Amino acid sequence: VTKVVDHRGKGMVMPGCTDGHSHYTMKFGMDNMKGSVMFALEDDKKAVLQKVAAAVREAEEAGKTSLFGFGWNFLALMQDPVSLKDLDDVTHGVSTIIFDQGGHHAFCNSECLRRCGIIDGEGKVIKEIAGGYLGRDEDGYATGYADERVTGYLMRMGGINYDELLDDKVAEASIGATRDLLLSTGYTIALDGWSNMLHSNKLYEAAKRMDTNGTLRLVFPMTYEVEPWQTNMTEQIDCLASLDKKYGTAHVLPKYLKLFMDGVVETKTGAMLKPYKDDGSTYNGFWSVDRLADITRECNAKGLTVHVHTMGDAAIRDTVEAYIRGGDRAHRNCLVHLRNVSTNEVDDFERIADNNIACSAGFTWHVGNGEEADAQFAEFLDEDYIKHAYPMKSFFDAGVRVSSHSDFPANIPCPQDPFGIMEVAVTGQRPDLPADKKLPAYDPNELVSVEQAFQALTLNGAWQLGLENERGSIKVGKWADFVLADQDVFTCATNDIHKTRVVSTWFEGEKVYEAPSTVQVTPGVPVVFETAEAATNGMKLAVIAPSAKVAEMFGGDAAAKAAYCAMFGLYVGPTADGKWAVEALLEPEPWTNVVESARNATLQIPVADIAKLGLGVETNVTVGGCVPGFYYSLYSGSMVTNLGALASETGRNVLCGTDKETTFSGVVKPSSAAGFFAVGAKVIPDVMPSDSPHVKMEPPAIIDVFR
Numbered sequence: 001v002t003k004v005v006d007h008r009g010k011g012m013v014m015p016g017c018t019d020g021h022s023h024y025t026m027k028f029g030m031d032n033m034k035g036s037v038m039f040a041l042e043d044d045k046k047a048v049l050q051k052v053a054a055a056v057r058e059a060e061e062a063g064k065t066s067l068f069g070f071g072w073n074f075l076a077l078m079q080d081p082v083s084l085k086d087l088d089d090v091t092h093g094v095s096t097i098i099f100d101q102g103g104h105h106a107f108c109n110s111e112c113l114r115r116c117g118i119i120d121g122e123g124k125v126i127k128e129i130a131g132g133y134l135g136r137d138e139d140g141y142a143t144g145y146a147d148e149r150v151t152g153y154l155m156r157m158g159g160i161n162y163d164e165l166l167d168d169k170v171a172e173a174s175i176g177a178t179r180d181l182l183l184s185t186g187y188t189i190a191l192d193g194w195s196n197m198l199h200s201n202k203l204y205e206a207a208k209r210m211d212t213n214g215t216l217r218l219v220f221p222m223t224y225e226v227e228p229w230q231t232n233m234t235e236q237i238d239c240l241a242s243l244d245k246k247y248g249t250a251h252v253l254p255k256y257l258k259l260f261m262d263g264v265v266e267t268k269t270g271a272m273l274k275p276y277k278d279d280g281s282t283y284n285g286f287w288s289v290d291r292l293a294d295i296t297r298e299c300n301a302k303g304l305t306v307h308v309h310t311m312g313d314a315a316i317r318d319t320v321e322a323y324i325r326g327g328d329r330a331h332r333n334c335l336v337h338l339r340n341v342s343t344n345e346v347d348d349f350e351r352i353a354d355n356n357i358a359c360s361a362g363f364t365w366h367v368g369n370g371e372e373a374d375a376q377f378a379e380f381l382d383e384d385y386i387k388h389a390y391p392m393k394s395f396f397d398a399g400v401r402v403s404s405h406s407d408f409p410a411n412i413p414c415p416q417d418p419f420g421i422m423e424v425a426v427t428g429q430r431p432d433l434p435a436d437k438k439l440p441a442y443d444p445n446e447l448v449s450v451e452q453a454f455q456a457l458t459l460n461g462a463w464q465l466g467l468e469n470e471r472g473s474i475k476v477g478k479w480a481d482f483v484l485a486d487q488d489v490f491t492c493a494t495n496d497i498h499k500t501r502v503v504s505t506w507f508e509g510e511k512v513y514e515a516p517s518t519v520q521v522t523p524g525v526p527v528v529f530e531t532a533e534a535a536t537n538g539m540k541l542a543v544i545a546p547s548a549k550v551a552e553m554f555g556g557d558a559a560a561k562a563a564y565c566a567m568f569g570l571y572v573g574p575t576a577d578g579k580w581a582v583e584a585l586l587e588p589e590p591w592t593n594v595v596e597s598a599r600n601a602t603l604q605i606p607v608a609d610i611a612k613l614g615l616g617v618e619t620n621v622t623v624g625g626c627v628p629g630f631y632y633s634l635y636s637g638s639m640v641t642n643l644g645a646l647a648s649e650t651g652r653n654v655l656c657g658t659d660k661e662t663t664f665s666g667v668v669k670p671s672s673a674a675g676f677f678a679v680g681a682k683v684i685p686d687v688m689p690s691d692s693p694h695v696k697m698e699p700p701a702i703i704d705v706f707r
Contacts, residue, residue: 011487015473016188016481017418018461020360021336021405023193028177033170039071045080048072053090055602069098074105082107084144097154102410112159113142129153130173131228131286132427135674148263149286152227162198179218183418183505183513188218188481195222204247204254211249214473217512219251221465223258223307228286233295241302256307257299261285262315263338266382270312275344278380279438285315292325294580300328310335313342320351332466333360339389349398358464359395363425364414366390368439389442392425396452405459418457423497423641425453431498450490469674480509
């Protein structure tokens with residue numbers, strides 16, 4: 001039966017998008033596993049160690065012997081690195097490795113190094129690993145620092161017990177959360193960049209299981225990562241071929257051999273044609289051209305495609321040469337990231353185009369790092385390497401069918417959704433930054449048109465994966481993978497592209513995502529639902545301003561058990577007559593003294609997350625963004641800073657940003673008045689009482705609350 005959806009005058013219909021390289025499953029896997037910890041970019045050394053200590057306690061309680069962490073800020077923390085002793089003191093023998101945000105640098109403890117046979121009983125390094133650096137002092141004792149493919153050795157050779165961290169439940173939850181985010185943002189294809197996560201097969205198994213039972217609902221190319229210190233590459237290639245045979249389906253495509261040619265230019269592990277200015281080194285790539293050509297030849301002959309991380313221009317040149325020597329053009333062997341592409345002596349843009357080589361570029365990285373970071377880079381990088389970083393338009397000019405990727409979560413805080421990426425590619429600006437904090441693009445001449453950005457996210461993404469005859473555009477004979485968006489990106493202002501929202505996503509002719517309806521909650525006017533199920537049916541609330549206080553209709557005991565959201569005092573709970581109500585509220589004095597700007601602020605929050613808390617379902621949430629001029633408060637009987645502990649202590653379920661001490665710029669602090677707690681970023685003594693540590697949140701005016 002033909003389905004007719006009338007979207008005329010409501011926005012645009014567009015093909016489903018492709019994310020050409022990402023790590024959603026890693027992020028959501030860590031969210032769901034005991035024995036992992038995520039860091040924020042603003043975490044200093046003290047905060048990192050506090051989070052590690054808390055995660056170790058949780059891991060020990062769950063019977064885990066390993067801890068895997070991700071997300072610390074390299075430029076900040078390497079000024080005062082976490083030492084081996086620092087980690088040993090807080091990990092209690094739990095084997096620990098924690099990566100920076102890019103995943104190329106790590107701190108580890110003695111237990112991790114011992115398990116891998118890297119150090120002896122006294123802590124001296126006794127084994128060398130190819131493809132990176134293992135820190136040691138002048139006497140040969142390990143410092144706890146490792147980078148690049150040495151970290152791969154630590155992960156794979158016993159440092160992490162992946163069997164106890166990544167089980168069937170975690171793997172399926174990870175892919176499920178990945179699917180939900182992708183479909184809600186307009187992607188119908190996404191290549192997973194580390195499918196043998198923690199060097200386990202659980203993600204392949206879960207993906208096939210979900211596709212078989214009809215819950216995957218997107219195309220999911222998967223990779224198999226190999227390391228330069230592995231000697232028998234035929235064995236590794238055959239392993240990928242067996243994974244493809246065992247777990248491959250029409251939508252699950254484990255056909256991509258992933259490897260790293262180099263590291264990161266900004267941390268001097270990128271392989272460069274011009275030497276680094278401070279020490280004259282160029283940093284050699286991890287694979288020779290001949291070895292990579294042989295690998296490419298063997299992979300392509302067995303129906304597999306090579307997918308290589310390349311940042312520096314030397315790494316890109318050598319990878320292109322290897323693909324030309326050993327590759328089958330039909331397989332579209334791919335380069336990922338491409339920070340600096342050289343046109344010296346030979347033009348690598350033209351060689352890529354002429355030899356049918358695929359490129360997946362991180363457009364969001366074209367936003368500069370700011371004067372302070374550029375000053376740091378200028379100490380060791382040639383000026384051209386700084387200015388001409390992460391090209392975009394040059395690919396199109398040379399005829400390269402470049403695609404887009406998010407590299408999520410390594411791109412945080414840049415947008416991962418197609419519309420945010422599109423706006424960055426066109427304007428060179430991150431849409432989440434206020435006007436006074438905008439960063440200049442690396443090279444304004446590299447910005448692309450809306451049409452080019454759109455093509456990179458749709459048809460070119462499908463082309464990268466050899467799917468352009470089936471997907472990537474809306475055409476008779478292709479699969480009906482498309483998105484209904486609420487505005488036309490070709491006619492709206494370019495700095496409004498990121499505001500585009502997905503109304504619904506369709507995969508192979510079936511609706512697989514529909515945006516939740518929205519209810520506006522105004523001061524003093526509760527929104528009443530007949531049942532709890534109705535209140536949790538995927539709706540979102542737009543709270544315009546607080547009301548005077550909790551309505552009497554909520555009652556005593558019911559109110560005590562209901563969920564409180566400190567943001568704008570949003571309340572969800574049962575009514576006296578057995579229904580469910582949602583109300584915006586403001587706690588009693590002195591919190592009525594709020595600034596006028598708060599009354600026009602908007603908050604969006606899923607009813608499901610709040611009401612599930614009220615129903616006693618354990619959940620954690622994260623707040624992204626801030627609201628100007630409002631005060632987040634919640635009741636408590638004593639001074640605690642962990643919101644999970646607060647909820648337990650008070651008997652109330654709390655939805656207040658996070659169960660950690662900090663989230664983005666927010667902090668959780670005790671208040672001196674009425675036993676309140678506040679979440680925020682900046683004290684405003686002219687509004688709140690002088691003895692109050694309540695804090696003001698900074699713009700933007702919309703908060704997205706998500707799992």
